Amino acid sequence: MANAPVIKTTGLSYHYSKEAQTLFDINLHVEKGSIYGFLGPNGSGKTTTLSLLLGLLGNQQGDIEIFGQHLHSNRIDILKKIGSLVETPSLYAHLTAKENLEIYRTVYGASKERVNEVLKITGIEGTGQKTVKKFSLGMKQRLSIALALLPNPELLILDEPSNGLDPAGIIELRELIKRLNKDYGMTILISSHLLIEVEKMVSHVGIIFKGKMLFQGSLAELHLFEQKGSKLLVDTSDNEAALKLLQEHHPEWVGNTLALPLKDREQIACINRTLTQNNLDVYLLHPKENNLEQLFIDLTSTKS
Amino acid sequence: MSLLISLRSEVFKTKRTVSLYFTLAAAAFGPLMSMLDLIFDGVDKDHQKDIFNEMFTTKFQMTSAVVLPMFIILICTLLPQIEYKNNTWKQVLASPQLKPNVFFAKFVNIQLLIFLFIVTNQLLMFADAVILHFMEPSLHVLNQPLNVSAMFATLANGYVALLAMSAIHFWLGIRYKNFIIPVAIGIAFWFIGSILVMQTKLLFTEYFPYSFHMFVSFKEFQLKHLNTIRFTSVAYTLLFLFIGFRDFRKKSMN
Structure with a gap:
């Protein structure tokens, strides 16, 4: 049951106009209990995908299953178990935090105690009669999350929740998301273009670019992918000669320097020895490891 | 039950907005003007005999000509x-x-405010009558017989005649992000609708929803056209709610 998909899309495609296709064959697979980072630059199709998952857009092609049920035939039942933060801030500015939650309380069938509970979880229980228009962006974001938590959801869908937050706010949000996942067992789908931020909290990653999924898997699988993509940059007094000497490492030109696939640290020492023993001066031996940021840039720039 | 839950949510959203105060202020406008008129000009001799009924029928008819359409x-x-x-x-x-x-919870919420307008208007008109009773004891205003059925008929006719306009503007309000467009359309058509009935008395005004208030407000049109107006207004309401809902569904899916 640990790997049961909470969200499963099959061949999901979407277009806003006939000329421009927005999504191509998206096959999302979000496992129960995971924190799934849905990554992509602005305009890559993240919000469109999330809007389809929440039934905000009509399904044109492909299939969406959430909690093992088809979305369009069980929309209301499914939405009762989903907390969402679609666009931020999505709150009534003339009302207080409690009043904003009260609007949706009976819609989600939540108790009055739950309102106080979510305010406490998100740390905005002391806002009293202050209306939302007087809130800072960070407080609005917390209230949006409180709203998403109101139904005590099994699945939390957060669309770029760290937008506009300061570094301290981002760290707080990250800790909150981790806590919700750990303490309440919530499955969380979080979209972002802030790759470093997401890398620190997710268990699974999906990378979307220009409406196509480039990568999907666990963080461990991603790290394996990262390792495969690590390179060693080499610059010597005679790079042409170095190219011939290092043929077994499959070097290639990157500008005026050489780049070789990097396997481990010993390989760096071996290459250094080969170069110096052949009277080449070594100016640069730089292991360029692929973090998610680099991998993301590589993946998206290769495909563009 | 779920419609009631959605309605509760809609009513809650209007808390702390000006909508409630706006409704009360708009409803008070007619009685206030009427009171000022009574204070400064007194009661017309022709109307002294039946002033109590006049206040609840004729005055509301005047309200439904201008203030209520603008409010809607x-x-x-x-x-x-x-x-x-x-x-x-x-x-x-x-x-x-x-x-x-x-969709319908939003529409019902608006209808509740229209009801509130009518009830407040009538209560304040009654307050006017009480004040007049003590201001001009010789008129014995509160001792005059009140034709309750005529009063309710006037209120119901006023409400039903303007129902079509409320459905059209509800649709426009949902459709347009910019509220200036629907308001401008409403005021322009209300003006045209009023002029058409006053000046030309064309038959098709019976089918022009922005003319309906005139048939309720002016006695000379009532007998001849009121049945058609009531029926046409309900038909327009259903039509525009249908169009509005289709539009809303389409809009919410894009």
């Missing part, structure tokens, strides 16, 4: 703006509510 145009357009202004449409539609419930 503004409230129907401004209430749906809450979602646009706060950027909350997506959050509403991502909540577990049926789309027809969201």
